[in-house]
Structure formats: C-alpha cells, structure tokens
Amino acid sequence: MQITKELVEDILGKSYRKTKVLALNQCKGGDISAVYEIVCSNPEEHLILKIYPDDYHWKMEKEIYVYGLMNERIDIPVPRVLGHDDSKELMPRNYLL
Numbered sequence: 231m232q233i234t235k236e237l238v239e240d241i242l243g244k245s246y247r248k249t250k251v252l253a254l255n256q257c258k259g260g261d262i263s264a265v266y267e268i269v270c271s272n273p274e275e276h277l278i279l280k281i282y283p284d285d286y287h288w289k290m291e292k293e294i295y296v297y298g299l300m301n302e303r304i305d306i307p308v309p310r311v312l313g314h315d316d317s318k319e320l321m322p323r324n325y326l327l
Contacts, residue, residue, distance in 0.1 A: 231264075231281070231323065238268055238279060240320050243327050245313020247276065253271065260287050277312070280326045287316060287324050 235251040250271040257265040268277040
C-alpha cells in the first residue's frame with residue numbers, strides 16, 4: 231500500500247491536529263505492522279504511524295490497552311496514543327498514531 235504525505239496529513243487532521251508533513255521514513259523491524267516516522271514542520275513533534283493488516287486488528291486494540299495500563303501504573307515515559315482508526319475511511323487498513 232502506498233503511504234503518501236497527503237494521506238498522512240489527512241490522518242493527522244482526523245486523529246490529532248492539522249500539520250504539515252515534511253517527510254515519511256519507514257522504520258525497520260515492524261514484523262507485523264508497517265511503521266513510519268512522521269517528520270512534521272514543528273520539530274517538537276515526534277510522531278509514529280503504525281499500520282496493521284486486517285488479520286491483526288486485535289494487536290492494535292491490545293497495544294492501546296497496554297499503553298493505557300502503563301500510563302496508569304508506572305513513572306517512565308510511555309508512548310501516547312494520539313489517535314487510531316479501524317473504520318478504513320482514509321485507508322484500507324487500521325492505524326495507530
């Protein structure tokens with residue numbers, strides 16, 4: 231599936247806030263999900279987009295749940311979920327931001 235800056239800007243606008251995407255860098259190591267670093271015009275924003283295949287929609291739900299538990303119980307930095315979508319409205323896959 232082709233991931234474009236325009237598509238990611240639409241995802242950000244729906245899930246987080248409208249912002250300009252300067253670059254997308256595909257990260258290595260995502261065995262099940264495709265993982266992208268999003269480089270935004272604001273250098274303070276460090277965003278990751280994970281795209282899950284249909285067979286693993288439950289992994290996205292589990293990841294959101296585990297991050298929530300970690301945020302409640304431990305005092306170390308934990309990734310913050312800015313948005314997620316399983317409607318397949320913007321792309322034919324589930325995603326987590």
